[in-house]
Amino acid sequence: MSKDIKETFWKSLADSPYVMIGLTGERDHNIPMNAQLDKYANSAFWFFTSTDNRIAPGGPAMAQFSSKGHDLFACIAGTLRTETDRTVLDKLWNNSIEAWYEGGKSDPKLVLLRFDLDNAEIWTADASLKGLFKMATGLTMKEGELGQHAEVAL
Template sequence: MADNKDAPQEVAAKFLAKLAESPFIMIGLTDGEHSEPMNVKLDEDQPNALFIFSGHDNRIATGGDAMAQFVGKGHDFFACLAGEVSQETNQATFDKLWDNRVEAWFPNGKADARLNRFDISSAELWETDVSIAGRLKMLFGGTIKPSESSSHAVVDSVA
């Protein structure tokens, strides 16, 4: 895979766009618990944080160092994110991100929900947009050259 065919921040911007299209990640604390699929919310005012509504007893609710993985809807974008989960205590952020899709998971409404904040400290991002020549090689055999491959970026910020 070609490294940084696009500038790292361009790849990061593509990641945020892909995440908005399919807002699901696998996330887990690095304490040995397995990751689980969660729906994320984005707040444009806080671009290096992902927000996750959960129950108060959810395995990420204790907070701490975490890793998250993302696969784009078309399997054309992948991300591995490192960071820290904590409780978002700002009620305005909670209310801003709360919607009918979130409410459907919480029978007693907001009282059952906790808003977790995943602050991203670093990310490794892969865009697998293989060229037409590369796709033909995949179909009929052959070696895909790095220039026919994709973009890869390691970033400290997705903003």
């Protein structure tokens, strides 16, 4: 089950790469960010941000994700680090990112953060026919009748 749910997670994130992320242990609210994905890197994703953003210092972090169709939810633990490999920046750079940085790739406030993923809890909301019937009639639901849940290493 965990392999299937991991694959579903990555597909859902690629379809709508928006997460809420914050540094673990901080009392600041999490912020919305656009995850930059590399299909060959299944243990990390990246965020373009500015040096004055509250997540820019990096460190242990948590991200929350809800798929476009609200049929998959995830809470992802990992560590934010400054990405120093210029080839990664060049590979992920695109026009929608450039629109945010007046100085382009050389903007002094630009920082690329890599989110090294540790693990996640993932839930799917894919009710079985039996589960839908139970919900409609008020019968007691059993685990798995509304979807799946797994703790997975990413």
